[in-house]
């Protein structure tokens with residue numbers, strides 16, 4: 001796995017400007033890796049998982065998703081201290097970069113473009129989606145508070161997790177690579193399950209943009225028995241990058257969940273559309 005990753009990224013480095021299709025090939029291979037879903041350790045309470053400190057500036061990272069940075073979707077918040085004084089106005093920007101080995105190729109990953117201060121939580125809140133897990137890789141974070149306090153390239157690592165499913169594909173019309181992230185259900189049950197999706201596009205794997213005006217059409221399908229289900233509700237955009245809907249799994253077993261997506265009236269998904277594989281209990 002790691003050898004293949006390195007080869008692909010070296011190729012991409014050599015042909016950065018023309019390698020959009022290679023990006024897509026690589027990431028669709030990555031995105032098709034749909035592991036059985038396990039429930040997230042999500043408590044709703046934030047715990048401090050990381051501190052970056054440099055000179056007079058300190059950024060603490062707090063997570064409501066896990067006790068460490070983890071593969072997949074992370075609900076996080078920042079506390080910012082300048083000269084030991086906690087800051088509570090404005091925003092934090094966070095730019096994570098994944099390095100495939102020392103001096104190796106790198107790329108970023110989808111995250112909130114801006115973490116705004118939430119007085120109720122005493123945190124600058126948002127999310128980051130670590131799209132890949134690779135034991136040979138490491139991550140760095142660039143922190144920016146209100147364009148006035150910065151820490152660059154603070155090194156961290158992430159933990160494996162199977163709570164998030166990520167599907168990626170290339171859209172040649174838009175010249176973008178798309179990332180569809182499913183953050184729930186993580187432990188699907190027979191019956192109605194809340195579905196939460198996030199959708200991002202990137203021209204270069206460095207800057208990522210939330211798409212908030214898409215139309216999504218989900219289709220659950222039990223392949224082994226050749227049937228779907230009724231009473232599904234297509235996900236619609238809510239807030240914080242999330243599309244929320246309902247999926248009905250009317251039997252236990254393995255289900256496919258397809259998601260066809262339109263933006264501006266045109267499908268941005270390929271045929272067949274993105275597919276997540278879920279084990280329903």
Ligand SMILES: [Cu+2]
Pocket residue numbers: 098100107132137
């Ligand atoms: Cu990577």
